[in-house]
Amino acid sequence: MQGIGAGTAGGVIAVLRAPVPSLLRGRFASALGREAEQRRLFPWLAVAFGVGILVFFGLTDGRPWLPAPLIAAAAALALTARLGERPVALAAALALGFACLGFAAAAWRVERVAAPVLGRVxxxxxxxxxxxxxxxxxxxxxxxxxxxxxxxxxxxxxxxxxxxxxxxxxxxxxxxxxxxxxxxxxxxxxxxxxxxxxxxxxxxxxxxxxxxxxxxxxxxxxxxPLGLRLAAALDDARNAFTRRIAEGYGGQPGAVAAALVTGKRGLIGPRANDALRAAGIYHVVSISGLHMVLAAGVVFWLVRAVLALVPHCALAWPVKKIAAACAMVGVSAYCAFSGWDIAAERSLVMTLVMLGAILVDRPALSMRNLAMAALIGLAREPEALLGPSFQMSFGAVAGLVACARLIDGSLFIRPGAGPVRRLTGLAARTAVGTLATTLVAQIATAPFAVYHFQTVQPFGLVGNALTLPLVSLVVMPCAVLGTLAAPFALDRPVWWLMGQAVAGMLAISEWIAGFGRAIVVVPAFGPGALMLLAAALLLATLPATGLRRFALAPALAGLALAATPQHHDLYVDRQGLGAALRGADGHLAVLGKPSAFVLEQWLKADGDARRAADLLAAGTGRHCDRLGCTGTLADGRSVALVKDRRAFPEDCARAAVVISPLSAPETCAAPLVLDRRRLSARGAAALRLDGDGVRVTHANSRGIPPWRPPQGSADEDRTKQTRTEQGGKGESATGEPMDTAPDEAPPGPL
Structure with a gap:
C-alpha cells in the first residue's frame, strides 16, 4: 500500500472524470486522498480477501484448480509495480489480488482438511x-x-x-x-x-x-501418536479443572464459573442457559474476545504494577513492553487451556496483534491492527467468515474502534478539577463508557445475530450494563488468580468468591428473563439484506472521513429488505419425513413427524415464537393414517406425505405436492414431487406459493459440496431416522440419546 500514500489526492482528482458535478467530484477525491494519507485503505485489503472467500463458497460448482487463483493473484499483484502514479488503478489491482488470494486460501483449506464423510446410517x-x-x-x-x-x-x-x-x-x-x-x-x-x-x-x-x-x-x-496423546492429556486436565472449579462453589454458579475458565459448558443446565440468553449475556460464557481481552488485561496490569513498585525497574526497564510480552504469553496459555476453540483462536490472534503493536510502539487499538488480525484469521480458517462468531466479533470490534473517541467518556473529567469532581467524573465516565460500549457492540452485531439466530434480546443493554462490571472487576480477575493459585492448592477460596459474583450474574439474568418478551423471535431475512447491512457497517467504520456517509444507502436498503422478508408456505425436511405448511390462519402446522429441532428452526425462520415441543405435543390436526398424511395449503392446494408405497397412486393423482422419504414411481403425475432422490441430492426444501405454481428453494442449490456424502451412497436406512434427523435429540434403538445437535450457544459480540 506504499504507493497509495501522501500526495495522492491530486492523482485521484485527475483520474476521476465521471460526469458528476465538479464540486461533488472534488470533495470525494479529496476525502479519498485523506484516507490514503492516513493509510486507511489497508483494511479494505482484508475486505477484498473476504470477498474472495465468499465467491468460493457461494459461487463455485465443484473443486477449482488451485493454481488458477494463485496465478491470477500473482498477475494482479505484479501489475501494481507499474501503477504507482495511478492510485485508483493501483487500489483496484491490489483488491483483485487479495480477492484471488482469499479464493485460493478457501480452496486450499477445503483440500487440506478433506476426510471421508459417512454416506448412510x-x-x-x-x-x-x-x-x-x-x-x-x-x-x-x-x-x-x-x-x-x-x-x-x-x-x-x-x-x-x-x-x-x-x-x-x-x-x-x-x-x-x-x-x-x-x-x-x-x-x-x-x-x-x-x-x-x-x-x-x-x-x-x-x-x-x-x-x-x-x-x-x-x-x-x-x-x-504423540500429538493425539498430548491433546487428550490437555483435555483431561481441562475436565479435571472444570470439576474442581464447579465444586468450589457448587450448583449452577459453579458450573458457569467453570465454563468461564475452561470453556467446558456441558454442566450448565437448560434453565441457566435460557436465562443467560434472555439477558443477552451468553457471550460471557463462550470463550471469545471478551475473555481474551480481560485475561490479557489482568496479566498486563499485574505485571506492570509489580514492576512499577521497584524503582530501578520502573526507571530503567521498558515496563510497558515487558507487561505486553507477559500478557501475550499468558493469553496464549489461556487459549490453549480453554481448548483452542475456533472463536477463542480468532480472538487470540486479534489480542496478540494488539499487544504486538505495543512492542513496536504502535497504537494498540487501531483499524489497521484489526485488519491484520482478520487477514491472519481468515488465512488460517477461511470458512470462519461464514459463521456468526467471526462476523459478530470483528463487527463489534470495528464499531468500537470507530467510535472510540465518542465512548471514552473523557468529557466527564476536566483538567484541574478537585478530588470530588474527579471521582464523580470517573464514575460517570465508567457508567457512560460501559453503556456506550454495549450499545455500539449490539448495534454492530445486530444484523449478524438476527440473520443467524432470528432472535432479538431487547433488554440485552440492561443485562450487559449490569453484569459486565461484575465480570470485569471480579469474575475474570478471580479466574486469573485462581488459575495461578491452583498449583499451590490455594484456589478454593478464589473459586468461592468467583461463584458469588457469578451467582449475582445469574440472579440478574433470571430477573431480566422474567420480563415480558425478553426474547423476541423475528422472521429470517435473506443473504442479500445481510450483505447490504455488512457493507453499511464497513462503510461506517473503516473510513476516517466523510466517506462514512455512503453507509446510509446500503443501511437503508438492507433494513428495508430485512423488514420485508418473504415467508415460505411449506418447509420439507431433508429426509422427507415431515413438513410444516401454512394454513388458512397464516400459521405453520405440522405434517408428518419432523424432529423438534428441525421444527424449531422452521418456526424461528417464520418469526413464530411457539415452542416446537408444544406444537408436536398438541398434535398436528391433519389427516394421517398408516400410509401417510395429507394437508391443505392456504390457497386450497393439497399436500400429501407418503409413508407407504401403496399410497403413491392415489396421492400422485390428486395432490399438488407429494413428499416422501421413499423414491416415487416415475409415473407419479403430481406437479411437484419431493421424494428421496430429489431431497437426497438437493437437501431440505422451502416452497412459496407463486400464482398457480410454487417456487422451490433447496438447501443445496449448487453441486454436491465436499462436506456432503456422494450422491447415491445413502440407502433406505434413511427412512428409519424418524427421530434423529437434522440435529434432533432422538433416541437409538436401545434408548441411548442421539445428540446430533450442534452447540446452541450463540457466540459473543466481543
Missing part, C-alpha cells in the same frame, strides 16, 4: 482413541479418532466421529474405546439458508455423529 463396531470429552448433566459427548469402524476401509472410514452416551464406565481423553455405535452423516441445514452443521463438521474432521450402544470397553492407548 449404520450400526457397527467402533474402536478408536478419545480425543476430547465433554461431561454433561447426563452422560457425556466424545470426539473419537477412528481406528476401525465395521468393515469400512480406510478410504471411506471417517477420520473422527462425535458420539454421545448416557451411562458408561469412567472414560478419559486418551483412552482407547471399543463399543457398538449407531452413526449417521453429519446433519445438513434444516432449511435453505439455515445453519449447516455438516459444513462445520467437515472442517473439524468429523465424518459422522451418533451414539454408543451396548457395552463399552476401555483400554490405555500408549501407542497413539
Amino acid at each position: 449404520m450400526i457397527a463396531p467402533l474402536s478408536g482413541v478419545i480425543e476430547a470429552l465433554d461431561e454433561r448433566e447426563e452422560g457425556a459427548r466424545l470426539i473419537v479418532r477412528v481406528e476401525t469402524l465395521g468393515a469400512l476401509a480406510a478410504g471411506v472410514r471417517p477420520l473422527r466421529v462425535r458420539v454421545s452416551f448416557r451411562k458408561a464406565p469412567p472414560l478419559r481423553p486418551g483412552d482407547r474405546l471399543s463399543a457398538t455405535a449407531r452413526l449417521m452423516p453429519p446433519p445438513e441445514a434444516a432449511r435453505p439458508g439455515g445453519y449447516d452443521f455438516a459444513r462445520d463438521a467437515y472442517f473439524q474432521g468429523i465424518g459422522a455423529v451418533g451414539s454408543l450402544i451396548g457395552p463399552i470397553t476401555v483400554a490405555p492407548a500408549a501407542d497413539a
Whole structure:
C-alpha cells in the first residue's frame, strides 16, 4: 500500500472524470486522498480477501484448480509495480489480488482438511482413541479418532466421529474405546439458508455423529501418536479443572464459573442457559474476545504494577513492553487451556496483534491492527467468515474502534478539577463508557445475530450494563488468580468468591428473563439484506472521513429488505419425513413427524415464537393414517406425505405436492414431487406459493459440496431416522440419546 500514500489526492482528482458535478467530484477525491494519507485503505485489503472467500463458497460448482487463483493473484499483484502514479488503478489491482488470494486460501483449506464423510446410517463396531470429552448433566459427548469402524476401509472410514452416551464406565481423553455405535452423516441445514452443521463438521474432521450402544470397553492407548496423546492429556486436565472449579462453589454458579475458565459448558443446565440468553449475556460464557481481552488485561496490569513498585525497574526497564510480552504469553496459555476453540483462536490472534503493536510502539487499538488480525484469521480458517462468531466479533470490534473517541467518556473529567469532581467524573465516565460500549457492540452485531439466530434480546443493554462490571472487576480477575493459585492448592477460596459474583450474574439474568418478551423471535431475512447491512457497517467504520456517509444507502436498503422478508408456505425436511405448511390462519402446522429441532428452526425462520415441543405435543390436526398424511395449503392446494408405497397412486393423482422419504414411481403425475432422490441430492426444501405454481428453494442449490456424502451412497436406512434427523435429540434403538445437535450457544459480540 506504499504507493497509495501522501500526495495522492491530486492523482485521484485527475483520474476521476465521471460526469458528476465538479464540486461533488472534488470533495470525494479529496476525502479519498485523506484516507490514503492516513493509510486507511489497508483494511479494505482484508475486505477484498473476504470477498474472495465468499465467491468460493457461494459461487463455485465443484473443486477449482488451485493454481488458477494463485496465478491470477500473482498477475494482479505484479501489475501494481507499474501503477504507482495511478492510485485508483493501483487500489483496484491490489483488491483483485487479495480477492484471488482469499479464493485460493478457501480452496486450499477445503483440500487440506478433506476426510471421508459417512454416506448412510449404520450400526457397527467402533474402536478408536478419545480425543476430547465433554461431561454433561447426563452422560457425556466424545470426539473419537477412528481406528476401525465395521468393515469400512480406510478410504471411506471417517477420520473422527462425535458420539454421545448416557451411562458408561469412567472414560478419559486418551483412552482407547471399543463399543457398538449407531452413526449417521453429519446433519445438513434444516432449511435453505439455515445453519449447516455438516459444513462445520467437515472442517473439524468429523465424518459422522451418533451414539454408543451396548457395552463399552476401555483400554490405555500408549501407542497413539504423540500429538493425539498430548491433546487428550490437555483435555483431561481441562475436565479435571472444570470439576474442581464447579465444586468450589457448587450448583449452577459453579458450573458457569467453570465454563468461564475452561470453556467446558456441558454442566450448565437448560434453565441457566435460557436465562443467560434472555439477558443477552451468553457471550460471557463462550470463550471469545471478551475473555481474551480481560485475561490479557489482568496479566498486563499485574505485571506492570509489580514492576512499577521497584524503582530501578520502573526507571530503567521498558515496563510497558515487558507487561505486553507477559500478557501475550499468558493469553496464549489461556487459549490453549480453554481448548483452542475456533472463536477463542480468532480472538487470540486479534489480542496478540494488539499487544504486538505495543512492542513496536504502535497504537494498540487501531483499524489497521484489526485488519491484520482478520487477514491472519481468515488465512488460517477461511470458512470462519461464514459463521456468526467471526462476523459478530470483528463487527463489534470495528464499531468500537470507530467510535472510540465518542465512548471514552473523557468529557466527564476536566483538567484541574478537585478530588470530588474527579471521582464523580470517573464514575460517570465508567457508567457512560460501559453503556456506550454495549450499545455500539449490539448495534454492530445486530444484523449478524438476527440473520443467524432470528432472535432479538431487547433488554440485552440492561443485562450487559449490569453484569459486565461484575465480570470485569471480579469474575475474570478471580479466574486469573485462581488459575495461578491452583498449583499451590490455594484456589478454593478464589473459586468461592468467583461463584458469588457469578451467582449475582445469574440472579440478574433470571430477573431480566422474567420480563415480558425478553426474547423476541423475528422472521429470517435473506443473504442479500445481510450483505447490504455488512457493507453499511464497513462503510461506517473503516473510513476516517466523510466517506462514512455512503453507509446510509446500503443501511437503508438492507433494513428495508430485512423488514420485508418473504415467508415460505411449506418447509420439507431433508429426509422427507415431515413438513410444516401454512394454513388458512397464516400459521405453520405440522405434517408428518419432523424432529423438534428441525421444527424449531422452521418456526424461528417464520418469526413464530411457539415452542416446537408444544406444537408436536398438541398434535398436528391433519389427516394421517398408516400410509401417510395429507394437508391443505392456504390457497386450497393439497399436500400429501407418503409413508407407504401403496399410497403413491392415489396421492400422485390428486395432490399438488407429494413428499416422501421413499423414491416415487416415475409415473407419479403430481406437479411437484419431493421424494428421496430429489431431497437426497438437493437437501431440505422451502416452497412459496407463486400464482398457480410454487417456487422451490433447496438447501443445496449448487453441486454436491465436499462436506456432503456422494450422491447415491445413502440407502433406505434413511427412512428409519424418524427421530434423529437434522440435529434432533432422538433416541437409538436401545434408548441411548442421539445428540446430533450442534452447540446452541450463540457466540459473543466481543
